[in-house]
Amino acid sequence: MATMSFTYYPGCSQSGSAEEFGDSTLAVCEALGIELLELPDWSCCGASSGHMTNDLLSVSLPGRDLAAARALGRDMLVVCAACYSRMKVSQRRILEDEELAGKVEDAVGADPRFTGRIRHLLDVLVNDVGLAEIKPRVVRSLGGLKAVPYYGCLLVRPPEVCCCDSVENPTDLDRFLAALGAEVRPWSFKTDCCGGSLSLSRTDVVERLVNRLFERAEEAGANCIVTACPMCTANLEMRQKPSKFGFSIPHPIPVLYFTEMLGLAMGLPDAEEWFKAHIIDPHPLLKELV
Amino acid sequence: MINNISPQLDKELERRTGQKVRDCYQCRKCSAGCPVAFAMDLLPHEVMKLVQYGLQERLLGCSTVWLCASCETCSTRCPNDIDVAGVMDGLRQMALEKGAAVGQPEIVLFHDSFLRGIKLLGRTNETVLMGQYKPLSGRLLDDMGLAAVMMLKGKIKLLPRMVKDRKAVRRIFDAAGKSGG
Known part of the structure; x- marks a missing residue:
């Protein structure tokens, strides 16, 4: 198996109420030789409450994490389905709407145009590892x-x-x-x-x-x-x-x-x-x- | 004061969400597949129709937009490619911005508590969320049994993990607040 390396976005639940999800993710990735490098100083994606109440906030909260991932260059791995959705939807909107990307960049203070792939671990296990x-x-x-x-x-x-x-x-x-x-x-x-x-x-x-x-x-x-x-x-x-x-x-x-x-x-x-x-x-x- | 009827409602929602609600021809697929339909005061296809009619006061004060769980089943199945859940987001955001008397104040309170926690710490922490939401919701004593079980299972972290650069997170909230959504 070729070695894989990802920027890892853990998400809040995985160190709180779903610690067993976070711990088992780290353990199986290590056992399979999938290298996970935690995104430095990551913040919450805003989840449902973000997109239900404030559109710019809902893209800018993930935007801060996307900007940090951009600086690192690797593809991003996510395990929480909600974080995964918010990261991917935000990435798509930022890359497709330059006016929005500009607003997010102002809010975040860094370039959020992350062009790497955002992957869910299940997808990686089934389709890449096989x-x-x-x-x-x-x-x-x-x-x-x-x-x-x-x-x-x-x-x-x-x-x-x-x-x-x-x-x-x-x-x-x-x-x-x-x-x-x-x-x-x-x-x-x-x-x-x-x-x-x-x-x-x-x-x-x-x-x-x-x-x-x-x-x-x-x-x-x-x-x-x-x-x-x-x-x-x-x-x-x-x-x-x-x-x-x-x-x-x-x-x-x-x-x-x-x-x-x-x-x-x-x-x-x-x-x-x-x-x-x-x-x-x-x-x-x-x-x-x- | 929110006008009963706004002829611009369909256009305003399109500007916000990119969705063309006028394309809806009332096939009712959205309502047929909605898992929360049983609790709604307007079914999703009725929301679409009222948007076409411009009945904004009724829409911005309804329960349905807040009960929508954003599962996106409707958006996935719409034969006219309307992101119905995206329209619900647009209506929710409009209701808050225009200061409407919302149909489900408890749900709004929950979202507000959730986001205040992120603004404070940069991350979501269950203990902080409960601390913000429970006293305000008037349901302080709900879930005491569950809380005890969660404690035993190590699911409640009393020392919240937080972002180091919390200023950066606050700046995002400030910027998003100013833009009015």
Whole structure:
């Protein structure tokens, strides 16, 4: 495998509520020889709240990171689907609209016209590293895992900027999980929204979306849901039954990151630490695998 | 004061978002695929129609634009290539700029809290976000059980990580604020 090197944009969740996503990303990339050099002094992309309320802000916050990436020259790697979307949409608008690029440059104080590629790790693993390269590294097959791949929104839409092979029925994550030995269960909710941006403000709406996803995963015969987005995972793990003082999980189906699945299959020693961080405990399921 | 009807609404949205809402022929594909339609006061295709009619007061005060989760299913499926979610962004931004009585003040409060956190630290931190949002939303005690579970799982970081050059981040907010979106 040719050595790969990226400027890495970690994103806020990966050192906060989704630390296990960040840690497993670093671990699998190291094991595969993918060099990640963290973008110096990176800042938040602004996420949904940015583009929903202030257009120039929504492009300028990623613009600061794009300017820093431009100075380094390498392609950029992102793992959070939301960061990925904001970086790619902003890059496209900056490069296609010179008037906007000028405004962003004034706001940021540096040239934001980053022309390198912005990649999601799933895309790099499936299409650059390749499943043929990954398969021989599986030391612990994930047979027994019945997974439904959950792509969510921002990894697939809008298709003009995203990376998956199909916008209505993507299969990248399906094929990735199958290569690790998991049984991939078919379902129709791969790209249905979990309501992430409403998680705190309209928990009632989110509860309905989240429970529907779990019910459909159960119907599909799944014993786990695999994601590529820290917003989806947080929402699925925390919003099944919101309440004031109690906390319960009516559908105890673990929700795991694709990087954790790879790390587990490759026998990486840190995997145990990642799984401890999950609100829906995956240990009963993982014990069955052995 | 927001006029009930603005004949310029379609043009103003085009200037902001590049979207030609007049191309909508009401096939309703956007509403059929919208995951949040059950909670909306106007369905997405109705929003498109009201934009064509110029009914700005109704639109800038509706709940729908704030409930839109920006999942982009509608934008992906529109046969007339209208980025419906982009139009929702345009309407949200207009509502804030014109000081409209928004249909979902709690959602606006959430976005405001989220962005204030970034302005302060340069990065998003869950603890700071909760600290900003919860007391103002009047739901301080919601999710106490969840917070305890998050603590146990190490998901709440009491020492927020922040950007070193926070001045640069503040300058971005100042520049974007001045331009009025």
